[in-house]
Amino acid sequence: MACAVIVLADQWSKALVVGRLSLAGSLDIAPFLAFTYVENRGISFGMMQGVGNGPLLAVNLVFTAIIYFYWRRRDLAGALNNWESRGLVLILSGAIGNNIDRILRGCVIDFVDLKVWPVFNIADSAISIGVAFYLLGSLLSRRRAAKKGLKGLIVQKG
Numbered sequence: 764m765a766c767a768v769i770v771l772a773d774q775w776s777k778a779l780v781v782g783r784l785s786l787a788g789s790l791d792i793a794p795f796l797a798f799t800y801v802e803n804r805g806i807s808f809g810m811m812q813g814v815g816n817g818p819l820l821a822v823n824l825v826f827t828a829i830i831y832f833y834w835r836r837r838d839l840a841g842a843l844n845n846w847e848s849r850g851l852v853l854i855l856s857g858a859i860g861n862n863i864d865r866i867l868r869g870c871v872i873d874f875v876d877l878k879v880w881p882v883f884n885i886a887d888s889a890i891s892i893g894v895a896f897y898l899l900g901s902l903l904s905r906r907r908a909a910k911k912g913l914k915g916l917i918v919q920k921g
Contacts, residue, residue, distance in 0.1 A: 765849075766856045773860035773885040777872040789876065799876035802868075809881060820865040827858040846900025853893025860886030 784790060784800040791797045805812040806819060834851040837843045843851070861884075864871040873882040 766852055766859070769853070769856035769885070769889050770860050770863070773857070773889070774863060776885055777864065777874070780874040781872060784874075795878060797876040797878065798874045799882050801873040801882045802870040803873050803882075804870045807881075807887070816865055816869045820862065823858060823862050823865065827855065827862060830855050830858060844900045844904055846896050846903060848900075850893045850895070850897030850900055853889045853896060855893075857886040857888070857890035857893065860884075860889070 780798060780800050784798065786800055786802060789797045789799040803809055804816065805814065811819070830851060834843075834848070834855060838848050838851075861871045864886075871884070871886075873884045873887070875884060875888070876882045
């Protein structure tokens with residue numbers, strides 16, 4: 764459900780930008796924020812612009828499938844904590860949103876312009892936040908495992 768909400772919000776926001784702004788057009792929202800219509804034909808931060816949509820889409824679809832199957836397998840097995848599971852759902856949601864753009868438009872629509880950072884979108888934000896959640900969850904799991912291991916050693920000796 765969360766995945767669908769994020770993908771729908773991402774696609775709706777991009778449709779608004781495409782429908783209301785001209786390419787490279789910008790609408791100032793605040794001194795530090797604008798909506799600027801950018802077509803990203805590369806990957807994150809505009810890297811790999813000359814590669815072409817086909818290879819990027821292929822890699823992104825494989826990446827999305829790997830994330831999905833990894834998440835489903837580990838989540839069904841109960842091997843993920845809440846942070847890890849939510850992180851993977853966010854990453855998956857963002858990947859799906861950007862893949863839809865690549866399939867329908869041949870590029871990813873970016874529009875959130877903080878003026879000191881490359882222009883991005885809701886899907887990009889979901890991926891970034893998802894990575895942070897997953898890493899936090901992994902660190903928490905390792906910490907708990909280390910504490911359990913240490914307690915097990917102390918109990919066994921005692």
